[in-house]
Amino acid sequence: MTPPLTVVVPTRGRPEILGRTLAGLLAQSTDEFDVVVVVDGADQSVPDVGAFGERGRVLVQAHAGPGAARNRAVAEATTDLVLFLGDDMVPDAGLVAAHLARHRAEPSPMTAVLGHVTWHDGVEPNGVIRWIERSGSQFEFATIAGDQAGFGHFYSCNVSLHRDALLDVGGFDEDFVYYYEDLDLGWRLHERGMRLRYEPAARARHLHPYDLERLRLRFAGVARGEHMMVAKHEWFSPWFAARFRAAAEQPPASPVWARVVDRLPASLPGRRAVERRADLWYRQQLAPDFLAAFDGQRDLADLRAYLGDDYDESLLRGHVAAVEAEEEAATDEREFYRTSRMYLYDLTVFAMSGTKAPYHADLQRLVAPGARLLDWGCGIGSDGLRLLEQGYDVSFVDFANPSQAYLRWRLARRGQTAEVYDLEGDEIPGGFDLAYSFDVIEHVEDPMAFLAELERRAAIVLVNLLEPEPGDTHLHKPLPIAAILRRAEDRGQLLLRRYHGRSHLVAYRGDHAA
Numbered sequence: 001m002t003p004p005l006t007v008v009v010p011t012r013g014r015p016e017i018l019g020r021t022l023a024g025l026l027a028q029s030t031d032e033f034d035v036v037v038v039v040d041g042a043d044q045s046v047p048d049v050g051a052f053g054e055r056g057r058v059l060v061q062a063h064a065g066p067g068a069a070r071n072r073a074v075a076e077a078t079t080d081l082v083l084f085l086g087d088d089m090v091p092d093a094g095l096v097a098a099h100l101a102r103h104r105a106e107p108s109p110m111t112a113v114l115g116h117v118t119w120h121d122g123v124e125p126n127g128v129i130r131w132i133e134r135s136g137s138q139f140e141f142a143t144i145a146g147d148q149a150g151f152g153h154f155y156s157c158n159v160s161l162h163r164d165a166l167l168d169v170g171g172f173d174e175d176f177v178y179y180y181e182d183l184d185l186g187w188r189l190h191e192r193g194m195r196l197r198y199e200p201a202a203r204a205r206h207l208h209p210y211d212l213e214r215l216r217l218r219f220a221g222v223a224r225g226e227h228m229m230v231a232k233h234e235w236f237s238p239w240f241a242a243r244f245r246a247a248a249e250q251p252p253a254s255p256v257w258a259r260v261v262d263r264l265p266a267s268l269p270g271r272r273a274v275e276r277r278a279d280l281w282y283r284q285q286l287a288p289d290f291l292a293a294f295d296g297q298r299d300l301a302d303l304r305a306y307l308g309d310d311y312d313e314s315l316l317r318g319h320v321a322a323v324e325a326e327e328e329a330a331t332d333e334r335e336f337y338r339t340s341r342m343y344l345y346d347l348t349v350f351a352m353s354g355t356k357a358p359y360h361a362d363l364q365r366l367v368a369p370g371a372r373l374l375d376w377g378c379g380i381g382s383d384g385l386r387l388l389e390q391g392y393d394v395s396f397v398d399f400a401n402p403s404q405a406y407l408r409w410r411l412a413r414r415g416q417t418a419e420v421y422d423l424e425g426d427e428i429p430g431g432f433d434l435a436y437s438f439d440v441i442e443h444v445e446d447p448m449a450f451l452a453e454l455e456r457r458a459a460i461v462l463v464n465l466l467e468p469e470p471g472d473t474h475l476h477k478p479l480p481i482a483a484i485l486r487r488a489e490d491r492g493q494l495l496l497r498r499y500h501g502r503s504h505l506v507a508y509r510g511d512h513a514a
Contacts, residue, residue, distance in 0.1 A: 003055065005033040005100060005160065006077040010069030011047070011087035012040040017207050018047055024091040024204075026051055033096050034079060037087075038069035067172030067181035070156070074166055082166065086157030089204035090120055098202035099160040110193045112161035114149045115202030116141060128210045130262050131282045134275065141198075149196040154186025158204045159196075165189065173232070179225030184232065216289045220354075223293035231301065244290045247283035248361065249390075257281055288361060292354025299351045299382055302410055303344060315345050344380060344406055351382035356438050358499050360386065363436060363462060366494065366507055367392075371433040376454055377440035378420075381407035388416050395419040397428055430457035431512060437463050442479055451487065455510040460494060467502035 007025060011018050018037070025035055035056045037047055041063035049056030061072055074082055083099055085091065095115060102113045117139055123129060132138050144153060156172075159182075169188040172181050186196070210218070222240060229236050257277035264271045304311050360383065367373070369391030375384040378396040380403050388394050398404050400422045408420055421428050435458035437450075442465075444450045454461045465481045481504060485496070492509035499505055 003032045003034050004079055005081040005083055005096065006073070006079045006163075007033050007035045007083045007085055007096065008070055008073040008077070009035070009037045009085050009087050010040055010066040010073075011037060012044055012063070012066075014087050015045050015047065018087045020090045020207060021085065021087055022047065022049065022051075024093075025085075025096075027093050028091070028096045029093050030097045030100065031055070032100060033083070034077070036073040036077065038073050040064065040066065040069045064174060065177035065181070066156070067176050067185075068174040071171040071174065074163060074171060077163060080163060081160055082163050083160035084156045084158070085204065086206075088206060088208045089117065089157050090207050091158075092203040092205070095158075095202045095204060098199050102197055102199045102202070103160065106197065108195070109162045109165055110189075110195060112154070112159060112165075112189065112194050112196045113202065114153055114155060114196055114198050115158035115160075115204060116198075116200040117155065117158055117204050117206050120205035120207040122207055123209050126211070127258055127262055128212055128215055128282075131258070131278070132210065132215070135279055135282070141200075144198050147198045149198040151186035151190035151194065151196060152183065153198070154182050154189070154196060156182035156185070157206075158202065161189070161194070165192070165194065168192065175232075176225055176228055179222045180229045181225070184229060187233065212285060216286055219286045219290045220293040223290045224297055227294050227297035238294070240290060241294050244283055244287040245390075247280055248287040248291065249364075250280060250284070253277055253281035253284055255281055288357040289354060292357040293352075295382075295386055296352030296354065299348050299380075302413065303348045305413070306406055306409055307344075315342070343403060347380045347382070347403060350439075351380070355500060356383060358497075359383075359436075359438055359462075359464060359505055362495060362497065362505060362507070363387070363434065364390070366460060366462065367434050372431070374428075374432040374435040374454075374458060376435055376437040377443075378407065379403045381410060383436070383438060384418070385410060385414070385416070388418060389414075395421065395432070397421045397423055399423050400425065428457065432458040434458055434460040434462055435510065436461075439464060439466070442466050447479055447484065448487070451484070455491070457512070458510040459512040460507055461488075461510045462495075462505070462507045464499075465504040465506065467504070469502060 009018070009021060022035070033055070035049060035052050037049060037058045039046055039058060039060045042060060043063070046058055046060060049058055059072055059076070061069060070084055081103060083096065099113050099115065103111060119125070119129065136142070139155060140153065169185070169192055173184050176184060219240070226238050226240055230238050254277070257274055258281045261271070261274045261278040264274060371392055373384070373387060373392050373394045374397060375381065375394055376397045378384055378398045381396055384394040384396055395418060396407060404420060404422070411418055411420070435454040437454060441447050441450055441463055451461065451463070454463070465479050465484055467481065468478055485504070485506060488496070488506045488508035493506065494509065495505070495507035497505045
């Protein structure tokens with residue numbers, strides 16, 4: 001007899017926690033279900049589901065994300081109902097029975113059932129966990145009224161529905177590698193008439209510890225999913241992006257609030273004000289990684305649109321080797337910069353990396369929106385484009401080359417207006433509030449002459465200086481870092497920070513009075 005439900009568990013990188021999830025499924029109060037575990041990646045260990053007998057199966061796919069893994073399992077399932085469970089969700093003994101009971105009480109093919117998720121006892125309730133819970137940054141069960149959940153609560157870590165309803169809307173959109181694939185599916189099901197019922201008795205316990213670094217990684221992934229959601233749905237507003245941008249624009253919050261808030265009684269007058277300050281601190285810690293990833297997806301979308309049929313995904317992955325090969329074929333480095341279309345891939349990957357996010361944050365502390373900025377050696381202009389959208393008046397300078405042509409196209413695509421100067425053919429004005437140049441000075445013949453060009457055009461000069469890295473021959477020249485820092489100190493140093501282990505970011509006074 002075929003069981004009425006299949007539990008689908010996509011998994012990657014969590015073999016020990018998956019073992020706890022499978023043990024929880026073995027301990028269910030009913031055996032009216034099959035289990036299909038889909039291993040996302042041939043590089044992963046394959047779990048043993050032999051204890052389930054004929055009810056258990058393991059599928060292995062090339063790494064493509066949990067949405068693709070769930071689709072694979074659904075395509076091979078033979079039951080009317082499927083229950084999606086996360087590989088870090090340890091189910092209570094009555095979880096499957098609660099899902100089945102709710103479907104039997106409301107057998108409509110458009111009924112879906114959302115179970116409840118709480119933290120596992122093995123997760124330490126630290127400040128980060130409390131903030132996730134308090135802010136609703138992962139689950140928002142507290143906003144569900146009665147048993148009507150609404151498509152925005154379609155959490156694919158503990159939800160069941162009819163297989164035919166899922167197939168009817170095309171399953172999960174596999175363009176979403178991770179995050180937001182469930183909201184996208186929930187919306188499409190909602191448009192077909194899905195009613196998502198909340199069943200708190202179907203409880204799973206989330207065995208996923210977090211610290212601040214893990215949270216940063218999570219939200220970088222959320223950013224990529226949110227950007228794709230924006231691209232696919234006109235009705236969708238980027239919820240996290242708006243809040244992280246707003247937080248980044250405010251003065252830095254003190255970490256004291258994050259340490260104090262969890263020590264205050266919930267009933268204490270004034271606790272809500274402390275929570276707001278703590279929330280701001282957490283958002284400011286997460287904002288650089290999130291916004292770098294979110295804006296990086298826009299960089300990638302631009303490149304795909306600009307190159308059209310000439311776009312090559314493999315060149316994006318192998319950008320360094322491709323650029324180095326083209327550099328070696330060039331007559332000299334100057335020719336390379338003026339002619340390389342391949343360099344668009346390299347600069348796009350670098351913009352997507354988020355490496356310069358802390359530089360942007362320091363720039364915004366030095367001058368407020370509305371200030372006149374000069375982006376010297378702008379390349380494809382990703383830094384200046386971000387700053388333009390934040391209210392700065394940005395002018396761009398570089399050689400007339402494929403990167404500059406691409407920048408002009410990007411400005412037009414965004415409906416933005418800015419001066420773009422040819423470093424050799426145009427007279428470049430002065431009077432700027434700040435001139436910045438990131439990851440450029442190590443490419444020039446005379447670093448001091450380069451700095452002099454910036455100094456005579458702006459009140460503040462902001463540059464980063466890279467220390468040499470063993471084996472680094474990719475267009476980098478050794479810099480007289482000590483001499484440059486002395487120059488900055490003599491002229492009036494305003495900022496000196498070290499990022500990424502070997503990048504000195506320095507700001508100092510130029511020739512124009514601030």
